[in-house]
Amino acid sequence: MADNNPAADVQQLPEIIVFGPPTIFGHYEKEFNSRFRVLKPWESPLPLSQFLEAQAHNTRAALCGATASLTAAVLCSLPSLRLIVATSAGLDHIDLIECRRQGIVVAYAASLFSADVADFAVGLLLDVLRKISAGNRFVKNGLWPVRGDYPLGVKLGGKRVGIVGLGSIGFEVAKRLEAFGCEISYHSREKKSCVLAWFHIQMSIHELAAKSDILAICCALTEQTHHMINRDVMLALGKEGVIVNIVRGGVIEEKALVTCLQRAEIGGSGLDVFEHEPRLPKELLQLDNVVLSPHAAVLTQESMEDLYHLLVANFQAFFSNKPLISPVPHHYLP
Amino acid sequence: MEAAGNEYREMPPLLIVHRLPRFKLPVAAVLRSKYTVLDQCDDPPNPSFSAFSKSARLMLCVGPTAVTSDDFDRYPAVECVIGSSAGINHFDLAAFRRRGIRLTTAGDVFSDDVADYTIGLTIDVLRRISPANRFVRAGYWPEQKEYTLGSKVGGKRVGIVGLGSIGSRVAKRFEAFGCSIAYNSRKVKPNVSYTYYASVADLASNTDILIVCCALTNETYHVIAKDVMKKLGKKGIIINVGRGALIDEDELVGSLVIGEIGGAGLDVFEHEPHVPKELWTLDNVVLSAHKSFLTLESMAALEELILSNIEAFFSNKLLRAELEMV
Numbered sequence: 253m254a255d256n257n258p259a260a261d262v263q264q265l266p267e268i269i270v271f272g273p274p275t276i277f278g279h280y281e282k283e284f285n286s287r288f289r290v291l292k293p294w295e296s297p298l299p300l301s302q303f304l305e306a307q308a309h310n311t312r313a314a315l316c317g318a319t320a321s322l323t324a325a326v327l328c329s330l331p332s333l334r335l336i337v338a339t340s341a342g343l344d345h346i347d348l349i350e351c352r353r354q355g356i357v358v359a360y361a362a363s364l365f366s367a368d369v370a371d372f373a374v375g376l377l378l379d380v381l382r383k384i385s386a387g388n389r390f391v392k393n394g395l396w397p398v399r400g401d402y403p404l405g406v407k408l409g410g411k412r413v414g415i416v417g418l419g420s421i422g423f424e425v426a427k428r429l430e431a432f433g434c435e436i437s438y439h440s441r442e443k444k445s446c447v448l449a450w451f452h453i454q455m456s457i458h459e460l461a462a463k464s465d466i467l468a469i470c471c472a473l474t475e476q477t478h479h480m481i482n483r484d485v486m487l488a489l490g491k492e493g494v495i496v497n498i499v500r501g502g503v504i505e506e507k508a509l510v511t512c513l514q515r516a517e518i519g520g521s522g523l524d525v526f527e528h529e530p531r532l533p534k535e536l537l538q539l540d541n542v543v544l545s546p547h548a549a550v551l552t553q554e555s556m557e558d559l560y561h562l563l564v565a566n567f568q569a570f571f572s573n574k575p576l577i578s579p580v581p582h583h584y585l586p
Numbered sequence: 587m588e589a590a591g592n593e594y595r596e597m598p599p600l601l602i603v604h605r606l607p608r609f610k611l612p613v614a615a616v617l618r619s620k621y622t623v624l625d626q627c628d629d630p631p632n633p634s635f636s637a638f639s640k641s642a643r644l645m646l647c648v649g650p651t652a653v654t655s656d657d658f659d660r661y662p663a664v665e666c667v668i669g670s671s672a673g674i675n676h677f678d679l680a681a682f683r684r685r686g687i688r689l690t691t692a693g694d695v696f697s698d699d700v701a702d703y704t705i706g707l708t709i710d711v712l713r714r715i716s717p718a719n720r721f722v723r724a725g726y727w728p729e730q731k732e733y734t735l736g737s738k739v740g741g742k743r744v745g746i747v748g749l750g751s752i753g754s755r756v757a758k759r760f761e762a763f764g765c766s767i768a769y770n771s772r773k774v775k776p777n778v779s780y781t782y783y784a785s786v787a788d789l790a791s792n793t794d795i796l797i798v799c800c801a802l803t804n805e806t807y808h809v810i811a812k813d814v815m816k817k818l819g820k821k822g823i824i825i826n827v828g829r830g831a832l833i834d835e836d837e838l839v840g841s842l843v844i845g846e847i848g849g850a851g852l853d854v855f856e857h858e859p860h861v862p863k864e865l866w867t868l869d870n871v872v873l874s875a876h877k878s879f880l881t882l883e884s885m886a887a888l889e890e891l892i893l894s895n896i897e898a899f900f901s902n903k904l905l906r907a908e909l910e911m912v
Contacts, residue, residue: 275732371739371763375715378706382881384872385716391873392866396859400608402875407883409698431762432702530727537723545718546727552713554738 265289266571269308269330272317274339275551280560284315287564304329313570315563318342324350335570337563338580340550341365341420342500344473348585359566362578363420364558365550370424372549373468373498376522377429379543380494381406386540406492406519409433414464416457416481417471421499425468426451437463440471457481461488466496472584473500483508492519498549501527510535513542524549598622599900600642602661609649612670613889617646621896644668644899646892647677655681666905668895670888672696672751672879673829674909675802683911690895693907694751695887696879700799700827701755703878705763707825707851708795710872712737717869737821737848740764745793747786747809748800748828749775756797768792771800786810790817795825802829810834815841823849823870827878830855839864842871853878 269291270277270284277284284290291311293303310332316322318340324347327333338346338360351358379385382405390402413429415422415438426436437452439460454460457480461467467489471477481495481504489495495518497504506527512518513536520541526532529547536542565577603611603625617623624632624639639660645667647653653667655678666688669677674691682689710716713736721733744760746753746769757767757780768781770789775782783789786809790796796818800806810824810833818824824847826833835856841847842865849870855861858876865871895905 278732279735367740367764368738371709372713372715375706375709375713378702379710379715379719382703382706382877384703384706384710384874385719387874387877388710388716388872389720391861391875394866396861396875400859402877402880404885405699405703405877405881407699407881408702410883428759428762431759432705433698532722532727543715543719544722545715546722546733548713548718548733548736551733551735552738553735554741556735 263289266313266567267291267311268313268315268567269293269304269311270315270317271320271322271326272315272339274315274317274319276339276556276559276563277315277317279556283560283564288567300326301329308332313337313567315339315567316346318345320345322346327351327354327356335359335567335576337566339559339563342472343580343584344500344502348580352585357570357576358580359576359578360580361559361562364562364578365555366420366424368552368555369421369498369549370428372524372545373421373425373470373496373522374428376498376524376543376545377466377468377494377496378408380496380520380522380541381408383540385543411435411465412437412463413466413468414438414454414460415451416460416467416469416503417477417499418451419470419472422468422470425470429468434466457485458488461485461493464489465492466494469495469497469499469503471499471503473502477503479503479505481505481509483512486512486518489518491516494518494520494522496522498524501525501529506533513539599644600624600638601896602639602642602645602664603627603648604645604651604653604657604667605648606651609651611648612885613893616893617896644896646670646896650676652676652678653681654678655684658685658687666690666899668892668899670892672700673801675829679911688905689909689911690905690907691909692888692891695891695907696884697751697755699881699884700752700878701759703853703874704752704756704797704799704825704827704851705759707827707853707872707874707878708760708797708823709739711823711825711849711851711870712739712742712795714869716872742766742794743768743792744795744797745769745783745789746780746797746799747789747832748798748806749778749780750800752799752827753797754778756799760795765795787814787817790814790822793818793822795823798824798826798832799828800832802831807831808834810838812837812841815847818847820845821848823847823851825851827853830858835862842868 265288267289296303312332313335316336316338327350333356336358341361387402409432411434413434413436415426418438418440437454439454439457510533522543524545569576598621601621601623607627624635641663643663643665645664647667647669650671669691672692740763742765744765744767749769749771770783770786839862851872853874898905
């Protein structure tokens, strides 16, 4: 493998610009540097627009992390850009309309992370219902001999799970929870014909919440899904209800969530994503029935390695005029 | 004497409640309304306890409280013990057999919840959920932008020690995550497609996630010892939801502290409620206060089972979850 080839002339390597930088870049920087001539705006003292003008006039390809914002303004400063390779499945941070207008193709992580994200969603859910982290703290603070037993948990089996968005992630979550004896319903943009007959479709998010004990948020963040989980939906879910979010914070109206949790209008929540991450409402830190994690649902050694190979494969395909490995499907584009 | 005899006959049936003080009596109010409850832990003690308990035919054993031959000497009329755990290692079964005393357990009442919890502990250890929760709550996220990578669950090799009521449910759940399943049991289970290993050491050599969920017996005491942990290796993790004494705890602590195994999720310990302090600071270890079975639903199901069995005994009906005394 040519991953560490000190003899390679950097000038001969294809050029890419990296925005973010994404987590993957931190773990595989050496490998990226050996394959590409990498422009790193964050290492420059210049503001982004000046950097792009000075350095990126001829740059044809970009690697875009999920925390970077590829707005129309940024895209317009990259006149030669023809490819964006996103490191995430989510695309809400990229102006796809502007990409189409400028003839820029976009590749993404597709379903690469779906299993890991689904595993994490189930882990968060079990943690909330069965108080696993809270119980861990209880023992590690030396409280078991002092306080005796720990409060009862809530059984997962037999609970009605509402999957919000039955895409790749939603399906993986449903498959796992079914093995625990959960009853699965879902709400999606369209009825899924490939889905097993016993996943019930609910026509509205409100109906889904009313008929569920658990809501698993598995959909993309779009204009339609922004703040879709609002106070009404939470009240429909009810006092015993649990919400797990492992996709994008903006799907939930965060202020309403905090209020409902504080007033015990819903039973608990497992949250990996937040509207203004890495900042999150301080009130959540006071609540014992909430499990929090720092957007870690995709973070495994295995996924990072798989992602690296997928990203490189997409760039290599582009630079050799071959079809992209994981282009964003047409129906995603606005 | 005759008056006392009449009163005795009209009393609700006698029920001895046998428990350590730290185990609370479930459905106490219902029991006291239907039966003459003779609770050893009554404070102040019941003055009639000594006299009445000698005639009691039924004992309710709460929690894993030991029941020995001495107890049967003290309560010579007992014909049956209603247990409240899935485990039976706290019963002197030889004494039961010698005296022809029947025993019922919690049966399958806890199995689903324990299996669910086992998966929860596993994901927590591999994906570092507890430390992540603490990381966010301590306010590290804005400063330290990214969190440490965890280890993928799917595709891992799960090795189950004891493919019984709990183990088989654990297997079914892990399969949905894309894990492969292998097991060790006293003998091969018919109609099971999982790979069987005749020794726990061989199982551990071929396993990434070792699940300990078998019964504690003389044969399984410290079944997870140094050699098994070495075979499991640096990347392997152990989840114990069975009994603490299934694992050589000193060895386990040593292995975890020096990183000879990759992590652990432990719900049970050799000397509960005491947990080795060396484990308290390890991020790759998740600890739990023997609560893998404790849900509102399982407690309700247990209470229903206990009440139903007590009623059935006094009506000479069939008992549920009765242990076959072989």
